[in-house]
Amino acid sequence: MPVKLFDGNSAAVESIRLARPGVIAAYPITPQSGIAEHLADEVADGRIRAEYVRVESEHTAMSVAVGAQLTGVRVATATASVGLALMHEVCGVAAGCRVPIVMPVVNRSLVAPWSLWCDHSDTMAERDTGWLQFYCATVQEVLDLTLSAYRIAEHEDVLTPAMVCLDGFFLSHSMQRVDTPPDEDAWDFVKPYVRRNMYLDPKDVMFINALCPTFEHTEMKYQQMVGFGNAARVAKDVFAEFEQRFGRKLHTVESYRLEDAEVAVVTIGSMSGAAKYVVNQLRDRGIRAGMLRICMFRPFPADEIREALKNVKVIGVVDRSSGLGAAQGPVCSEVKAACYGGTTKIFSFIGGIAGRDISDISFRRIFGELLEVKDGKRDSCTCWFDTREDAMDIREVEVPC
Amino acid sequence: MLTYKVQPKGAVSPGMNTCQGCMIDVIFRNALDVLGDDTVLVIPPGCAAQFSGCGPEASVTVPGIQGNLENSAALATGIVNGFKHQGNEHTHVVVIAGDGGTVDIGLQSLSGAMERNENILYICYDNEAYMNTGIQGSSSTPLAASTTTTPAGKPVNSKDLIQIVMAHHVPYAATASVANIPDLRRKVEKARDIRGCRVLHIMSPCPTGWGYSPAKTVEVAREAINSGAWVLLEYENGKITLGKRPSDLGNVERYFSLQKRFRNAGEEAVRSAGEHIRERYAWLEKMSRL
Ligand SMILES: Cc1ncc(C[n+]2csc(CCOP(=O)(O)OP(=O)(O)O)c2C)c(N)n1
Ligand code: SF4
Ligand SMILES: [Mg+2]
Numbered sequence: 001m002p003v004k005l006f007d008g009n010s011a012a013v014e015s016i017r018l019a020r021p022g023v024i025a026a027y028p029i030t031p032q033s034g035i036a037e038h039l040a041d042e043v044a045d046g047r048i049r050a051e052y053v054r055v056e057s058e059h060t061a062m063s064v065a066v067g068a069q070l071t072g073v074r075v076a077t078a079t080a081s082v083g084l085a086l087m088h089e090v091c092g093v094a095a096g097c098r099v100p101i102v103m104p105v106v107n108r109s110l111v112a113p114w115s116l117w118c119d120h121s122d123t124m125a126e127r128d129t130g131w132l133q134f135y136c137a138t139v140q141e142v143l144d145l146t147l148s149a150y151r152i153a154e155h156e157d158v159l160t161p162a163m164v165c166l167d168g169f170f171l172s173h174s175m176q177r178v179d180t181p182p183d184e185d186a187w188d189f190v191k192p193y194v195r196r197n198m199y200l201d202p203k204d205v206m207f208i209n210a211l212c213p214t215f216e217h218t219e220m221k222y223q224q225m226v227g228f229g230n231a232a233r234v235a236k237d238v239f240a241e242f243e244q245r246f247g248r249k250l251h252t253v254e255s256y257r258l259e260d261a262e263v264a265v266v267t268i269g270s271m272s273g274a275a276k277y278v279v280n281q282l283r284d285r286g287i288r289a290g291m292l293r294i295c296m297f298r299p300f301p302a303d304e305i306r307e308a309l310k311n312v313k314v315i316g317v318v319d320r321s322s323g324l325g326a327a328q329g330p331v332c333s334e335v336k337a338a339c340y341g342g343t344t345k346i347f348s349f350i351g352g353i354a355g356r357d358i359s360d361i362s363f364r365r366i367f368g369e370l371l372e373v374k375d376g377k378r379d380s381c382t383c384w385f386d387t388r389e390d391a392m393d394i395r396e397v398e399v400p401c
Numbered sequence: 402m403l404t405y406k407v408q409p410k411g412a413v414s415p416g417m418n419t420c421q422g423c424m425i426d427v428i429f430r431n432a433l434d435v436l437g438d439d440t441v442l443v444i445p446p447g448c449a450a451q452f453s454g455c456g457p458e459a460s461v462t463v464p465g466i467q468g469n470l471e472n473s474a475a476l477a478t479g480i481v482n483g484f485k486h487q488g489n490e491h492t493h494v495v496v497i498a499g500d501g502g503t504v505d506i507g508l509q510s511l512s513g514a515m516e517r518n519e520n521i522l523y524i525c526y527d528n529e530a531y532m533n534t535g536i537q538g539s540s541s542t543p544l545a546a547s548t549t550t551t552p553a554g555k556p557v558n559s560k561d562l563i564q565i566v567m568a569h570h571v572p573y574a575a576t577a578s579v580a581n582i583p584d585l586r587r588k589v590e591k592a593r594d595i596r597g598c599r600v601l602h603i604m605s606p607c608p609t610g611w612g613y614s615p616a617k618t619v620e621v622a623r624e625a626i627n628s629g630a631w632v633l634l635e636y637e638n639g640k641i642t643l644g645k646r647p648s649d650l651g652n653v654e655r656y657f658s659l660q661k662r663f664r665n666a667g668e669e670a671v672r673s674a675g676e677h678i679r680e681r682y683a684w685l686e687k688m689s690r691l
Contacts, residue, residue, distance in 0.1 A: 022486035023479065051482040055475070056513030063472035063510065067443075067479025070466065073486050075479075089469055097466075200464050200480060202439050202492055205403040208466040210453040 001246070006178045008142045008171035009034035012078060012104040012164070014178075015146035017048050018186035019102070022073030022193075025053040025064035030116050031168040032080040032106040039076060050076070058083040062090035062101075069099045070208065072195035074150070077101070080168060081108035084122045088129065094161045095130025095224065097209055098197050100153035101161040104146060107269070107320075108168040109354040117355020118168035120269065121321040124330045130224055132162035132231055133298040137254075137272045139176035142166050144242065144250055145295075147181075150190045151238045157230040159197055167270040167320075169355065181246055189245055228299040235296055252296040255308045257283060261290030263370040264309065265349075266317040266335050268294045271358040275318075278363035289367055294331065302338035309335075314345045314370045316381065320352040328383070345373060351386035362386055403459060412438070412462045418451050422608040422615025424579040424622075425449055428526050429497065431582060433463060435589040436522075440493040441465055441480055445473045445507065447499035448533045448607075449526065471506040473498045474514035477521040485520075493522060493593060500527040500541035504560050511600075515569035518597045524589075525562065525600070528607035536610040543630065544677065545670035546662045548610070554665050558677050563602050567636050572597040574636040578604040580622035584633065584644075591635075604631045612661025624656040629678040632685060641689040651679040 006014060012035050016024075024043060026036035043052040051068075055061045058079050065075040079087060084105055094101050109115040110122050123133060132153060134145045146164045153162040166172055181189070198208050212220060232252070239250040254272075257279050258264060267275045272293045282289035292308050294301070309315060317336075319329025326333060328348030336346050349366055352358040362385060369381045388394075409415055412433035417426045429452050433440065442465030444453045453467040454460040468476040473496040481494040503511060503525040514521060530548045531537040538548040540560040547554050566574045573595045577585040585603065592599040606622050608615045625631035626644075629651055633644030649655070653674050657663035666674070 023482045025479070051486050053478060053482055054517060055478075056509060056516070059472060060475035060478070060510050060513055063468065063475030064479035064482065067466070067468075067476040068483035068486075069479075071480055071483030071487065073483045075483075090472060093469065200441050200466065200483075202441065202464055205459075205462060205464045207442075207454050207459040207461065207464065210459070210467050211450065211455050213456045216456055 001179045001181060004178050004180045005175050006139055006143070007034070007173050007175050008136070008139045008166045009106065009173070010038060011139045011142040011178055012146060012166065013038040013042065014180060015143045016076045017042055018147060018181070018183060019074060019150050019190045020187065021048065021050050021076040023053065023064065023068035024048070024050045024076045025055045025061040026077045027055050027058045027061045027079065027083060029080045029083040031108060031172045032078050032083070034172065035078040035104060035106070058086045059090060062087040062094065065101050066090060066094050066097065066099050069101055070097070070198065070200045072193070072199055074193035075101055078104040078106070080106040081122045082111055084126060085110060088126065091126060091129045091131060093209065096220065098159040098227070099161060100159050102146060102149045102153055103161065103163050104142070105163045105165050106168045106172045107165050115354035118170055119320045119353045119355070120165070123163060123165045124321045126163065127298060127330065130160065131298060132160055133165060134162065134296055135165045135269045135294065136171060137270055137293060137295070139171055139174060140178050140248070141250070142171060143178055143180065144246070144248055147186060147190055148238050148242050148250060152231055152235050154193065155230070155234045156196055158227050158234050160224065160227045160231060165269065170270040179248070185245070189242070232299045232301060250295070251293070252301045253304050253308060254293040254295055256291040256293065258290035258292060258308055258312065260288055262288040262313045263367060263374055264290040264292060264312045264315050265363065265366060266292045266294065266315060266331065268297065268331055269320060271318060271320065271352060274358060274360050275363050278360050278367060282367060287371065297331070300334050300338070302334070305335060305338045306342070309339055309344060310342060312344055314374045316347050316349050316366050316370050318349045318351065318358065318366065320358070322350055322353060347373070347381040348383050349381065349385050350383055356386055358386070403462065409462065413452065414460045417460060419448060420609045420615065422618045423448070424605055424618050425526055427579055427582065428524070428585070428603055428605060429461070431586050432495070432497065432524060432589050433461065435586055436493050436495060436593055438463060439491055440495055443468055443473045443477045443480070443494070443496045445470045445498050445502040446533065447502050448528070449497050449499060450533070452497070470502050472510050473502060473507055474521065474523060475510040477523070478514050478517070478519045481520050494520070495522045495524065497524045497526065499532070500525060500529060501531040501539040504540050504562050512569065515566065515571050515598045515600070518571065520596055521598055522592050523598065523600045524603060526603050526605040528605050528610060529559070530607070530610050532607050532610045544674045545666035547665055548662070554670060561681070563634065563636070566600045566602070567641070570639065571600055572638065574600040576602045576632060576634050578622050578626060578631055578633065579606070580619050580626055581633070588635070610662070613659055617659065621659050624659060628653045628656040629682050630656055632682060634685065641685065643685060643689045647682070650682055651675040653678065
């Protein structure tokens with residue numbers, strides 16, 4: 001299998017090329033711009049035989065994607081941050097019309113304040129829009145999960161669009177070694193796009209997305225819910241087939257040294273490498289530490305998570321978005337709900353906002369607190385674990401009396 | 402697959418839910434008659450959304466999609482490019498959208514499609530307000546017209562869609578009116594046979610929102626043309642051709658008096674509206690001589 005050097009954006013482009021889209025529409029935004037530009041190059045150089053639509057916004061990019069895929073071709077688009085927020089309305093149309101678009105999203109903070117850097121506030125805000133969500137830990141996974149996402153999203157029992165989320169800069173701009181399948185092998189796996197359910201064709205007339213009366217709207221949502229349920233099973237099948245064909249394992253959740261773990265962190269995205277490194281260090285010191293990485297966030301693999309964590313005493317869930325106003329970060333909320341009724345103590349950790357590095361130091365501190373809980377030395381943890389001490393002095397406005 | 406409960410005459414089902422005296426369905430029927438079966442429609446929310454049907458029931462015999470209010474031109478772009486990629490360059494991809502979905506919230510996506518010269522036909526029926534949501538003012542609402550968000554009459558003139566369209570150098574654009582159906586059909590026919598982004602801006606008076614008796618839609622539309630409040634023109638290959646010169650250019654008194662929405666228009670508003678109409682017409686005349 002050829003080995004190439006790719007950054008995350010190029011790996012996304014490579015997987016899109018391998019899936020042979022017929023229409024491409026992407027609007028540039030840091031740190032996704034490389035994808036929009038590189039796709040244009042691929043089309044200009046004839047490596048992708050597609051119509052490249054130079055759209056004037058992300059709202060239009062998603063609209064073009066929906067319209068084009070409804071005619072029976074696979075489409076490609078990609079975005080980040082506020083671009084995804086601008087797409088939100090049309091993301092719901094793609095999901096509700098069961099248009100299985102696969103879209104890399106390069107994770108970047110939502111404004112305000114402006115930031116160019118990574119966190120998950122953009123994709124977490126879309127978590128109930130009706131899209132599958134996969135979060136990558138490495139550049140290799142960007143390629144592998146994108147290829148697999150076509151198969152999962154387009155499966156006749158799923159028909160649900162998918163976001164493949166890759167951390168801005170940490171993955172999008174990080175050069176890594178990537179095993180890349182030959183074109184024919186990838187095509188044999190991804191397979192040509194087959195239109196199903198709803199489509200636009202003057203020879204087989206249907207009108208899509210007309211006003212839906214209350215007497216059947218619930219049922220349309222129910223169908224989507226069933227699609228999500230099926231996606232969990234289909235993802236397992238597709239990952240198994242992927243491993244058989246290409247020799248690499250993909251996960252819905254990845255357990256790392258959890259068998260006998262007493263303390264563990266739950267991670268998502270590129271932070272997971274640092275977490276594994278610290279787990280190894282702790283294990284070397286005889287501490288029974290482990291990690292669970294959530295790779296598939298939608299559908300949320302609650303049963304697998306509960307099963308994987310059931311014997312762990314104390315858990316820290318690390319969210320890379322602030323979940324403002326909630327009792328904890330969004331990932332933690334779901335993990336807690338999944339584990340409800342068990343005896344495990346679960347704590348929310350929020351950090352890595354807007355590109356702040358979640359390093360081995362961060363995980364050593366988090367594990368330190370979890371171990372103190374386990375030993376009965378504390379009963380709460382520092383949720384905002386990497387916040388500066390002068391937080392309340394930044395841009396503080398004097399209120400005249 | 403479509404199954405028929407009632408075999409319609411033409412492409413639109415009989416008995417649409419539009420108000421009495423509404424001529425949006427005349428636009429749909431004539432446009433679809435000229436365009437034929439090999440057509441895909443994009444319809445945003447608005448009064449025209451009645452033509453996308455409801456739930457399992459369709460109202461037209463051609464395929465289509467109801468999009469969002471602001472992305473009709475973008476959806477059409479996707480559809481036409483999807484067809485193109487599959488070697489289908491014959492299907493007409495047609496938007497039929499209201500003024501709100503066009504000149505306000507949808508202007509960006511239309512502008513993008515016009516600039517890229519996407520091979521679509523964009524038809525805007527203009528009833529000069531957001532009618533479907535309860536007669537709120539749009540940027541197509543004329544000076545002095547009262548709506549539920551301009552209760553004292555709109556203090557500024559309307560946006561000039563056709564000039565915005567012409568500024569995008571599209572291959573073909575035209576204005577039309579429900580007062581002149583043969584002219585409307587001829588323009589749809591012409592637009593049908595040209596490639597690239599084509600835009601038709603059609604005045605469609607609204608008895609409910611403008612406040613006149615449903616029997617008078619054609620009369621009101623005709624008076625708009627006579628007074629120059631609605632100017633018929635064509636734009637082709639960069640050249641503007643004006644229709645017949647308005648018989649009563651700038652004199653809006655009669656046009657206003659037919660409609661309750663201008664009930665509160667004072668002398669100054671009437672004068673100012675007339676002046677705007679004359680100035681705009683003079684400008685268009687000048688452009689048409691270039
Ligand atoms: C994003 C968004 N904002 C608001 C609406 C509510 N809305 C539905 S139709 C409409 C007015 C449409 O006006 P116009 O395009 O002129 O069509 P008309 O109803 O006059 O035929 C509005 C504001 C919407 N559907 N989507
Ligand atoms: S409100 Fe006006 S535009 Fe809408 S259906 Fe009624 S008459 Fe027609
Ligand atoms: Mg309107």
